[in-house]
Amino acid sequence: MIHPTKYDANKDNPWDTKPIEFLIAELGNENGQVRQQARDAVMTKEHSAVVPLTDALKSENEHRRWEAAKALVELHDPATAPALVEALENEDIDVRWLAAEGLVALGIDGLIPLLRALQAHPDSVWLRESARHVMRALAKTSLSEIATPVLRALEGTESVLQVPIAAYEALNALSTKS
16 A cells, blocks of 8 residues: 555656656656656556566566665555565665565565565575574564574574574464464
8 A cells, every 4th residue: 555645646756647657767867857756646546556566576677676766665655565675685775675675674574575575585695694683673563473493594604594484483473373
């Protein structure tokens, strides 16, 4: 769910009437003000922007990747979680940081796909580093009971071996709570 007061469509704003493809392309513009206007207009598209923004995360243009990550985070839509998890392995540390922050904000909706990724790709250094950031933040919330053992595994000396087990156990704990 987006923050309606910040991203309400403004009939006087010509950006809000532009097609999503145009807006996504402008996320890669060299001019920061143009990128901001494009991102704000993308935000008015809400859920329909998730797929184009997810695709933009794979762009070779660093501005477009960052702006796409920022927009996905600001959408606060659980449908963004898989793309944010995938972005934890982006070559750009700023994109990884934004993705991690987005997953923290999603809470359990971000945690489940992250745990699945940790099971499937425990050898990814960037994924583990980013997941450590997410788990540290979630360990301070009502998800502490789930996040803390995974955080310990991520910080352990044999994290490649320990993390998939901790992620599996965390997913099991979550399924028994449902």
